[in-house]
Amino acid sequence: MSVTAAQGFVASGVTAGIRPSGKPDVAVVRSLPRAVGAALWTTNRVEAAPVTVSKRHLAVAEPQAVLINAGVANAATGDQGEADAVASAEALAQELGLETEEILVLSTGVIGVRLPVDKVLAGGRAAAAQLSPDGGAAAASAILTTDSGPKVAVVASGGFTVGGMAKGAGMIHPRLATMLVVITTDYPLAAGEAGVFLRPAVAQTFNRISVDGDCSTNDAVVLLANGASAAARDDAVFADALGEVCTDLARQIVADGEGATVVLEIGVTGAASGAEAEAIARRIATSPLVKTAAFGHDPNWGRVLAAAGSAPYDDGFARLETGRLTVAFGGVAVFAAGAPTGAVPDSSGTVCRIDLDLGLGDGAAGYLASDLTYDYVRINAEYTT
Amino acid sequence: MSVTAAQGFVASGVTAGIRPSGKPDVAVVRSLPRAVGAALWTTNRVEAAPVTVSKRHLAVAEPQAVLINAGVANAATGDQGEADAVASAEALAQELGLETEEILVLSTGVIGVRLPVDKVLAGGRAAAAQLSPDGGAAAASAILTTDSGPKVAVVASGGFTVGGMAKGAGMIHPRLATMLVVITTDYPLAAGEAGVFLRPAVAQTFNRISVDGDCSTNDAVVLLANGASAAARDDAVFADALGEVCTDLARQIVADGEGATVVLEIGVTGAASGAEAEAIARRIATSPLVKTAAFGHDPNWGRVLAAAGSAPYDDGFARLETGRLTVAFGGVAVFAAGAPTGAVPDSSGTVCRIDLDLGLGDGAAGYLASDLTYDYVRINAEYTT
Numbered sequence: 021m022s023v024t025a026a027q028g029f030v031a032s033g034v035t036a037g038i039r040p041s042g043k044p045d046v047a048v049v050r051s052l053p054r055a056v057g058a059a060l061w062t063t064n065r066v067e068a069a070p071v072t073v074s075k076r077h078l079a080v081a082e083p084q085a086v087l088i089n090a091g092v093a094n095a096a097t098g099d100q101g102e103a104d105a106v107a108s109a110e111a112l113a114q115e116l117g118l119e120t121e122e123i124l125v126l127s128t129g130v131i132g133v134r135l136p137v138d139k140v141l142a143g144g145r146a147a148a149a150q151l152s153p154d155g156g157a158a159a160a161s162a163i164l165t166t167d168s169g170p171k172v173a174v175v176a177s178g179g180f181t182v183g184g185m186a187k188g189a190g191m192i193h194p195r196l197a198t199m200l201v202v203i204t205t206d207y208p209l210a211a212g213e214a215g216v217f218l219r220p221a222v223a224q225t226f227n228r229i230s231v232d233g234d235c236s237t238n239d240a241v242v243l244l245a246n247g248a249s250a251a252a253r254d255d256a257v258f259a260d261a262l263g264e265v266c267t268d269l270a271r272q273i274v275a276d277g278e279g280a281t282v283v284l285e286i287g288v289t290g291a292a293s294g295a296e297a298e299a300i301a302r303r304i305a306t307s308p309l310v311k312t313a314a315f316g317h318d319p320n321w322g323r324v325l326a327a328a329g330s331a332p333y334d335d336g337f338a339r340l341e342t343g344r345l346t347v348a349f350g351g352v353a354v355f356a357a358g359a360p361t362g363a364v365p366d367s368s369g370t371v372c373r374i375d376l377d378l379g380l381g382d383g384a385a386g387y388l389a390s391d392l393t394y395d396y397v398r399i400n401a402e403y404t405t
Numbered sequence: 406m407s408v409t410a411a412q413g414f415v416a417s418g419v420t421a422g423i424r425p426s427g428k429p430d431v432a433v434v435r436s437l438p439r440a441v442g443a444a445l446w447t448t449n450r451v452e453a454a455p456v457t458v459s460k461r462h463l464a465v466a467e468p469q470a471v472l473i474n475a476g477v478a479n480a481a482t483g484d485q486g487e488a489d490a491v492a493s494a495e496a497l498a499q500e501l502g503l504e505t506e507e508i509l510v511l512s513t514g515v516i517g518v519r520l521p522v523d524k525v526l527a528g529g530r531a532a533a534a535q536l537s538p539d540g541g542a543a544a545a546s547a548i549l550t551t552d553s554g555p556k557v558a559v560v561a562s563g564g565f566t567v568g569g570m571a572k573g574a575g576m577i578h579p580r581l582a583t584m585l586v587v588i589t590t591d592y593p594l595a596a597g598e599a600g601v602f603l604r605p606a607v608a609q610t611f612n613r614i615s616v617d618g619d620c621s622t623n624d625a626v627v628l629l630a631n632g633a634s635a636a637a638r639d640d641a642v643f644a645d646a647l648g649e650v651c652t653d654l655a656r657q658i659v660a661d662g663e664g665a666t667v668v669l670e671i672g673v674t675g676a677a678s679g680a681e682a683e684a685i686a687r688r689i690a691t692s693p694l695v696k697t698a699a700f701g702h703d704p705n706w707g708r709v710l711a712a713a714g715s716a717p718y719d720d721g722f723a724r725l726e727t728g729r730l731t732v733a734f735g736g737v738a739v740f741a742a743g744a745p746t747g748a749v750p751d752s753s754g755t756v757c758r759i760d761l762d763l764g765l766g767d768g769a770a771g772y773l774a775s776d777l778t779y780d781y782v783r784i785n786a787e788y789t790t
Contacts, residue, residue: 065725066714096710096727098744131707132745237711308693308777309785316786322516325481326622329451332717340450342481359483360517392693394782400694401701401778 022172024156025183026206028053028248031155033162036143038091038129038136044162046143049202050085050116050151055246057083058215059124060222062239069094069101069135070125071238073109081121082211086202086242087112087147088163089140090187091129095237104135111141115148126200126240128165128187160185163200166399168276173268177261179251180207186269188276199273201226201241203265207258208247217255217262218243225266228298229274230305230389241266274388279395282314283388287375288328291383296331296338301387303331303338304374311392319349319367321360328376344379351375407557409541410568411591413438413633416540418547421528423476423514423521429547431528434587435470435501435536440631442468443600444509445607447624454479454486454520455510456623458494466506467596471587471627472497472532473548474525475572476514480622489520496526500533511585511625513550513572545570548585551784553661558653562646564636565592571654573661584658586611586626588650592643593632602640602647603628610651613683614659615690615774626651659773664780667699668773672760673713676768681716681723686772688716688723689759696777704734704752706745713761729764736760 024031029051036046059078061071077083087108094101109123116123127135150158160170164187171186188199209217222241243262275283286304291297304310307327313320324347331338343358350373352365372391409416414436421431444463446456462468472493479486494508501508512520535543545555549572556571573584594602607626628647660668671689676682689695692712698705709732716723728743735758737750757776 064714065722066710066727312782312785325451329449337450342451397697397779400697
């Protein structure tokens with residue numbers, strides 16, 4: 021169901037011939053009642069053309085439909101890339117009877133290659149013709165690249181529904197990664213409100229995961245809300261439901277990380293501030309030493325300490341005092357009050373839970389990460405351009 | 406020769422039984438004439454006991470000798486670890502007729518394990534008895550762990566000599582890495598001057614290399630200067646010679662990085678500032694995508710762009726405009742003025758030269774990095790504790 025689980029949304033996915041594999045590669049999601057929406061974008065300074073064009077559209081209109089292609093990222097393609105993205109949006113707008121600015125365009129795939137515009141236009145037309153309330157699954161399949169399968173999540177709550185689809189597994193062979201997420205809801209939101217709910221949900225979920233610490237040129241999370249449920253407003257319930265969908269999709273992305281065999285659940289508590297807790301959690305989540313140890317099922321707390329102690333924050337490092345630290349693997353304390361406890365935790369599972377308490381304050385943050393494996397190196401080294 | 410190339414220095418290396426392999430594991434370096442010295446330490450907030458103790462010693466005395474052990478890092482060992490480090494320094498000081506505060510102690514090896522003090526004391530005594538002007542090679546061998554061989558460099562210049570030894574290959578199996586460097590010179594420096602020369606040399610060399618982006622708890626670079634050459638002062642010549650030794654040792658560490666098959670030479674020019682050039686160069690040097698591409702001999706400029714565009718700087722990212730960027734692999738431009746050139750560079754060699762010009766200002770920085778390989782994962786995942 022994914023993006024068509026909420027009332028008033030239609031979607032479709034088609035094969036346009038962009039991916040060499042011949043798999044589906046163009047998806048469209050549309051709201052039938054007028055929707056309001058918001059999006060959060062990659063912070064990479066090398067911004068893909070579809071991101072640039074979609075930001076421009078969002079600045080002047082509420083989004084009514086999203087056009088997504090897999091196979092080519094349309095990034096680092098210069099002015100031609102922007103023109104191609106605009107042309108794709110224009111064609112779909114005409115097909116759907118919408119303004120061009122009401123279309124968001126998302127792309128994922130190889131960087132530095134021109135978008136095959138004819139294929140995208142034909143794919144967009146075909147997808148527009150097949151839009152259906154049953155098209156959620158087809159759409160979720162048509163946005164994938166190296167993903168092992170579709171990633172969808174649905175939460176029904178308080179008389180309304182939130183549904184989403186995501187793609188992302190680290191990167192595209194042989195080039196770069198993109199994480200794309202589209203979430204729809206029939207909960208009633210007014211213009212300008214979607215971002216207010218989306219920002220905190222993403223901060224706690226998609227911004228707290230790491231496959232390889234690399235940030236793509238195309239990342240996007242889109243929320244469309246059309247109010248079709250006629251549910252009464254209960255913003256706390258909606259925020260919870262949205263957070264649940266984001267949490268579910270974020271974990272699916274990490275678990276499907278390229279080459280991943282173990283999900284690291286990292287919890288940092290007792291930091292001097294929330295921002296410092298996040299800096300330390302991120303540093304642990306991106307440490308090649310911690311990630312190879314997880315692959316080796318080694319409860320290597322020395323590497324966790326070394327990563328935590330070098331977490332960049334402001335112009336220096338996040339605050340930390342060795343003598344106040346406690347580190348636990350799977351709930352078993354291995355380091356406490358500045359010295360090893362001698363305990364040997366079981367670390368044989370596919371989840372590696374690491375808790376670090378700093379004993380300094382109330383700052384806390386969580387992070388999810390995948391391990392660093394032979395297959396990660398294989399996927400990203402063996403396929404040459 | 407290494408640390409005994411300069412006049413007035415003696416050194417030795419012995420087997421004290423700390424390393425399970427039975428290889429040499431305790432080294433001593435001493436200046437016979439009174440020396441002045443300085444050291445630069447890891448910035449990791451989880452600081453090993455020998456670092457804490459040596460900093461304390463340096464604050465009150467000029468260092469005359471250095472005691473180094475391999476096999477155990479004496480990090481995350483609490484108050485007991487500090488007491489062990491002090492006891493080692495005391496014993497060597499007594500043996501050499503020096504003050505305890507004139508001894509620097511350095512350790513490298515497993516984190517979280519107590520130093521086998523009896524072995525270190527016996528090793529220190531044996532090493533003190535064997536100190537010799539011919540002992541440089543033995544000392545350089547006794548500080549190694551996973552290194553494939555000793556790393557030494559000597560520059561003779563202007564009537565004086567600068568010699569150094571280094572260890573470091575990413576990390577120690579099964580625990581953490583440490584980079585240790587000891588440099589000696591018979592160039593005449595006054596008390597307090599050694600740091601003035603050491604800081605800029607290290608900033609341009611050891612602080613511009615990355616094997617895996619991880620920062621150890623024990624890193625140290627020590628410079629001892631005893632003036633035994635009686636050379637006339639020419640500080641520019643000395644700074645050059647010191648820089649040359651540091652450059653040589655730093656490159657040896659990268660080339661011997663765990664599992665490394667390719668050295669990445671990264672040059673960033675045209676940045677808005679020198680600090681931003683360094684931030685971008687560091688981000689490229691630590692990107693798993695760039696490093697796996699180098700292993701695959703893939704001139705994957707898309708990954709370079711994506712890394713550059715996400716280089717953290719201040720509270721945001723280093724400045725960059727896609728339309729002004731030029732990227733070259735091995736001197737061949739693959740991306741210019743915001744668009745691909747279509748050129749296909751040769752990337753078959755063991756050196757991968759990447760140049761990125763931002764076209765914004767005069768900021769420039771270089772970085773050396775090793776590639777990310779199957780062997781890196783093997784070394785750090787397969788050996789469990």
